[in-house]
Amino acid sequence: MKDGFLKAAALSPALRVADCAYNTRQILTELRAAAARGVKLAVFPEFCLTGYTCGDLFLQRTLQQGALTGLQELLDASRELDTVVLMGLPLMVRGKLYNCAAVFCRGQLLGLVPKTYLPNYGEFYEKRQFTPGSTEVEWVNVCGQDVPFGTSLLFRCRQMPSFVLGVELCEDLWSALPPSTFHALAGATVIANLSASDETVGKAEYRRALVENQSARLLCGYLYASAGHGESTQDMVFAGHDLIAENGTLLAEVKPFAGGPAETELDCQRMESERARNTSFEPSTEGYQTVEFDLALTDTVLTRWVDPTPFIPHNEQLRAERCELILKMQADGLAKRLEHARAKTAVIGISGGLDSCLALLVAVRAMKQLGRPTTDVLAVTMPCFGTTKRTRSNAEILCDELHVSFTEIDIAATVHSHFRDIGQDESVLDVTYENGQARVRTLELMDTANRTGGLVVGTGDLSELALGWATYNGDHMSMYGVNAGVPKTLVRHLVRYEADIAATPALKEVLLDILDTPVSPELLPAKDNGEIAQRTEDLVGPYELHDFYLYYVLRFGFGPAKIFRLARAAFAGREEYPDAVLYKWLRNFYWRFFAQQFKRSCLPDGPKIGSVTLSPRGDWRMPSDACAALWLAELEQLFPQKDA
Known part of the structure; x- marks a missing residue:
């Protein structure tokens, strides 16, 4: 449960219709096994103590009492278990019968939530036996305990306040205005649905979509436990289709008739973070009562998949569709800017590296979109002290295959002159030596754009902006940054x-060779064999780690300790990423991210691509003088010896 993780399960034990004693034993067996696996929230189906298909037997007091006897047995057994349990049963209250969810923990009956919407169409006829629940909360005595009864109940864990539970039953979700909507606005981060949804052709797909979409709209975790084997097949078949979703993503599913529990970890802190940044999510607690309970605050072993590349779809077809969409977004943004500025050319510094390659591809698309010749793209290569034959050759081939205008400006003489002007010793390969070249290149591009009536297209990507891996007023500056919203891994x-x-085959070949070229600014002299001497990832760290860190820092605002924990799960089994390496580059990320904000505070315009962006005019506003001390101190607690 630490770091907001809650191990939860939706379970559908095999039952016998109207055999409460048998059903209680089945439920208890499943519950004890789940608790042994570390499950802290166990959700069982609607009417699981009696079976859903009892019909008019629900009106028999014998069945009602059998359900209460079963509930008492489960309450007694739960005293030994550190688990919140939800169980469905019929309950008589003031002469009316209700379809209820009992919520209990460690022997205490926390509350009883009646079903709001009773289906009375098709194969369902619940209004024949039951009364709809009321939002008014009253107190009833059940199993010797005084218990709140009503739909406006929430249940909060004292040890993990981000875990707030709301409850609805089956048809409630299928209604036009589900009670879970109000539960979430009142603070519920997790919704449990006790259901007995029968199986018909196509219903599983619709049910899955309902659960996913409701979890997305409500920014919550959603558990759906449905009746399965053992229900009467007189007119219906039940398949135990159990589902767990979180903010629109399906985390666990037991497909119809497959059997077994749906089990995973929900991230309650993530839900809090989503809601904090969403100003349309307006809290409203009117009429709600919150019941608090206790659970031991222990580490939760993560079994849910943590994506090591959160910016990249893993499905090949989806990835291709996403790439095409992003390229269209970039091209459309640039096309609009070219059109608005009445630019005659799009000027790009082409190095033979990844970022400038992508910017060039986008510029070509933009010109085609505008119905203009690709020769209106002016690619400028500017070799200097660190330029290698490989990157210079790739730049020329790429431009030739894309049919853009191409020119070379050897900046070495200008850099030598500049170094003489400022008194720089050229034998000292320091930051001035490197940045002087970058700033001269930007000067050449800006003035070339002026001369040709064009604008300079920036090539820097989102990952470089996060790390500040750009020369201020060098490659940091442009007139429109098409890659500003694209992380390096993407x-x-x-x-x-x-x-x-x-x-053409030649275009494909050169693009693949650019992909195979080490990422480098090429600002230090090449090695004697002509190879690149300066590899970016040796200096700032692996981009796949930094993109992972960037995603969780910006998207959810998680702290260093939780991000480190997620990184360990995501990169488990990767020999190159032991804990010490993950820690080293996470610390480096925070240090650079805070120290380099001044560069991001004055970024050129560029299109927003995804949910993570660093535009100072849109999604990320941070003072350039912010201090990283708190974040680094939290990291130091993980590895105090590293900073001693």
Whole structure:
């Protein structure tokens, strides 16, 4: 439960209709096994103590009492278990029968939530036996305990306040205005649905979509436990289709008739974070009562999949569709800017590297969209002290295959002159040596754009902006940054996608070779054998780690300790990423992210691509003087010896 993780399960034990003693034993067996696996929230189906298909037997006091006897047995057994349990049963209250969910923990009956919407169409006729629940909360005595009864109940864990539970039953979700909507607005981060949804052709797909969409709309975790084997098949068949979703993503599913529990970990802190940033999510607690309960605050072993590349779809078809969409977004943004500025050319500094390659591909698309010749794209290569034959050759071949205008400006003489002007010793390969070249290149591009009536297209990507890996007023500056919303790991896939759909074999070959070239600013002299001397990832760390960190820092606002924990899960089994390496680059990320905000505070315009972006005018506003001390201190608690 630490870090907001809640191990939850939806369970559908095999039952016998109207055999409460048998059903109680089945439920208890499943519950004890789930608790042994560390489950803290166990949700069982609607009427699981009696079976859903009892019909008019529900009106028999013998069955009603059998359900209460079963509930008492489960309450007694739960005293030994550190689990919140939800169980369905019929309950007589003031002369009316209700379809209820009992919520209990460690022997205490926390509350009874009646079903709001009773289906009375098709194969369902619940209004024949039951009364709809009321939002008014009253107190009833059940199993010797005084218990709140009503639909406006929430249940909060004292040890993990981000875990707030709301309850609805089956048809409630299928209604036009589900009670879970109000539960979530009142603070519920987890919704449990006790259901007995029968199986018909096509219903499973619709049910899955309902659960996913409701969890997305409500920014919550959603558990759906449905009746399964053992229900009467007189007129219906039940398949035990159990589902767990979180904010629109299906985390666990027991497909119809497959059997077994749906079990995973929900991230309650993530839900809190989503709601904190969503100003349309307006809390309203009017009429609600909250019951608090206790659970031991222990580490939750993560079994849910943590994506090591959160910006990249893993399905090949989806990835291709996403890449095409992103390229269209980038191109459309640039096309609009070219059109608005009445630019005659789009000027790009082309290095033979990944980022400038992507910017060039986008510029070509933009010109085609505008119905203009691709020769209106002016690619400028500017070799200097660190330029290698490989990158210079790739830049020229790429431009030739894309049919853009191409020119070379050797900046070495200008850099030498500049170094003389400022008194820089050229034998000292320091930051001035490197940045002087970058700033001269930007000067050449800006003035070339002025001379040709164009604008400079920036090539820097989102990952570089996060790390500040750009020369201030050098490659940091442009007139429109098409890659500003694209992280480095995604840049690779966009270029690979363009290689896959390349018009010629030569274009595909050069794109693949650019992909295979080490990422480098090429600002230090090449090695004697002509190879690149400066590899970016050796200096700032692996981009796949930094993109992972960036995603969780910006998207959810998680702290360093939780991000480190997620990284361990995501990169488990990767020998190159032991804990010490994950820690090293996470610390480096925070240090650079805070120290380099001044560069992001004055970024050029650029299109927003995904939910994570660093535009100072849109999604990320941070003072340039912010201190990283709190974040680094939290990291130091994980590895105090590292910073001693």
